[in-house]
Amino acid sequence: MQPILLVDVNTQNRSLETEILSAIKQAMYSTLILGPEMQQFERAWAYFLGSTYAFGVASGTDALFLSLKAAGIQEGDEVITVPNTFVATALAIQHCGAKPVFVDIDPSTYLIDIEQIEAAITPKTKAILPVHLYGQAVDMPKVLAIARKHRLAVIEDACQAHGAKFRGQSVGTFGLAGAFSFYPTKNLGCLGDGGMIVTNDHSLAEKIRLLRNYGESKKYHHIVSGFNSRLDTIQAAVLHTKLPYLLQWNQRRNEIAAIYQDKLTDLPKVILPKNDPAAESVFHLYVIRVPNRDGILSYLYENGVYAGIHYPTPLHRMDCFKGLGYRPGDFPHTEKCAESILSLPMYPELNLQQINHVVEIVKEGYHLYANRLRQ
Numbered sequence: 001m002q003p004i005l006l007v008d009v010n011t012q013n014r015s016l017e018t019e020i021l022s023a024i025k026q027a028m029y030s031t032l033i034l035g036p037e038m039q040q041f042e043r044a045w046a047y048f049l050g051s052t053y054a055f056g057v058a059s060g061t062d063a064l065f066l067s068l069k070a071a072g073i074q075e076g077d078e079v080i081t082v083p084n085t086f087v088a089t090a091l092a093i094q095h096c097g098a099k100p101v102f103v104d105i106d107p108s109t110y111l112i113d114i115e116q117i118e119a120a121i122t123p124k125t126k127a128i129l130p131v132h133l134y135g136q137a138v139d140m141p142k143v144l145a146i147a148r149k150h151r152l153a154v155i156e157d158a159c160q161a162h163g164a165k166f167r168g169q170s171v172g173t174f175g176l177a178g179a180f181s182f183y184p185t186k187n188l189g190c191l192g193d194g195g196m197i198v199t200n201d202h203s204l205a206e207k208i209r210l211l212r213n214y215g216e217s218k219k220y221h222h223i224v225s226g227f228n229s230r231l232d233t234i235q236a237a238v239l240h241t242k243l244p245y246l247l248q249w250n251q252r253r254n255e256i257a258a259i260y261q262d263k264l265t266d267l268p269k270v271i272l273p274k275n276d277p278a279a280e281s282v283f284h285l286y287v288i289r290v291p292n293r294d295g296i297l298s299y300l301y302e303n304g305v306y307a308g309i310h311y312p313t314p315l316h317r318m319d320c321f322k323g324l325g326y327r328p329g330d331f332p333h334t335e336k337c338a339e340s341i342l343s344l345p346m347y348p349e350l351n352l353q354q355i356n357h358v359v360e361i362v363k364e365g366y367h368l369y370a371n372r373l374r375q
């Protein structure tokens, strides 16, 4: 059996090679920056999610950063988010000069513990930045109710949740803005970096339009101090080619999750992802919790199953956020999860034989290591 990767983007891109290459070939003679292919993909993405506006930007990190900027987040402000996320969530807040304020996660969903948000609000709080981690949807109506009460903006980090829904509505479209990443391994990925901001707010949309393009209102008229952050026309053409497959890929991810669920359910000390009937996950990652995780993970590696950890170091314990003054132990659920979470291989092209192999090796690792002391 060939090693099984955590995610294998080559198989998917190879299966669409002819279509992708012809889209690239056409786009390479188009307007390469802010070209029609980018605008067409923006419209398609807005339609896919059910939002009014969509703006292609250079990355998911920039999508978060420019959304926060456009929402007026600046020096001295505080933005509430979670310590269990990819580093970029909080970097985007810091790049605005603002302070990330962490709220612990709900240990059953790994998403922001909504009950703890209000206690973190201070007079400096300007926004809440929930993260739809692993492809799961945060209960946005609850977050929006708190935000309305305290007059806070909500910017959604939907970089792992392309097409995830809460009560039928796509994540990214609940708050003032939603940020997406098209990094190659995301549920919809390009051949490099790319990102998108969606919003239903006209005035925010106009600010983002300026901010991503040097603050330019018309040729050589620069009315705000903007940035250079646009989705390349070529990447947009690739993404537009792949978009029609996204629903079936997400569906396949759900099928794979159901198979894992079914086959791993008899391991008493393993915690499987929770099913929230109001939320439709797109399983960007399939994350379980196991005892003696490091022992099991090394067993998986030795046997060619490349599982992962998302994420091993909570943000409040990273050097780049030292200045925030948090201490070990401040977010016990996040820290406890970080020691036991394990991401199993997850991508739509995984076949049944591979899934069965992953399950078999996980079970072997479990029986060998679960009852041992930590390695």
Ligand SMILES: *Cc1c(COP(=O)(O)O)cnc(C)c1O
Residues within 6 Å of the ligand: 059, 060, 061, 062, 085, 086, 088, 089, 131, 133, 157, 159, 160, 180, 181, 182, 183, 193, 194, 195
């Ligand atoms: C990928 C990701 C980002 C950043 O996206 P890039 O395109 O890599 O900049 C931000 N937040 C989360 C949760 C992500 O998974």
